[in-house]
Amino acid sequence: MTYASTLARDPFATYRQIDAVGRTATADGPALVQLLYKELVAALRAAAWACEKRKFAVKSERITRATAILFALEAGLDFEKGGQVSETLARLYGGARKTVINASLGHDPKPFRDSADMLDEIAQAWRTASAA
Numbered sequence: 001m002t003y004a005s006t007l008a009r010d011p012f013a014t015y016r017q018i019d020a021v022g023r024t025a026t027a028d029g030p031a032l033v034q035l036l037y038k039e040l041v042a043a044l045r046a047a048a049w050a051c052e053k054r055k056f057a058v059k060s061e062r063i064t065r066a067t068a069i070l071f072a073l074e075a076g077l078d079f080e081k082g083g084q085v086s087e088t089l090a091r092l093y094g095g096a097r098k099t100v101i102n103a104s105l106g107h108d109p110k111p112f113r114d115s116a117d118m119l120d121e122i123a124q125a126w127r128t129a130s131a132a
Helices: 004-010 011-026 029-055 054-073 079-103 109-132
Strands: none
Touching: 029 054, 029 079, 029 109, 054 079, 079 109
C-alpha cells in the first residue's frame, strides 16, 4: 500500500528511485562511483533550483540525498590502498557536506551550484581515469 500511495503522489520520483536501484545493482566499483557522482551533482543542482523556486520540500529532499551520497562516497574510500588521495577526498567530501548543510539553512542557490560544479569536475576526472 505504501508503494502504491508513493507512486500516486510522485510517479517521477518513484521511477528515479527504481532506476537508481537498478543501475547500482549491476555497477562495479568505478562505475558505482561515477553513478554516485552523477546523482550527487544532480541532487545539488536540484537543490539550487528548489531554492530559487522556493520549493522547500524538494530542497530538503535533494539536500538529504546529496548528504547521504557524500557519506557513501567517504565510506567507500580505501585509506590503505588510496593513501593520500583517499585522505584528500575524505577532506573534500567532509567540506562539501559542511557547505551543503550550512547552505540548507538559507535560500541562496550559489553554494549548491558551486559544490555541484566542483564535484562535477572530480566526476569528469573519474570518467577520464576509468576510460583509460
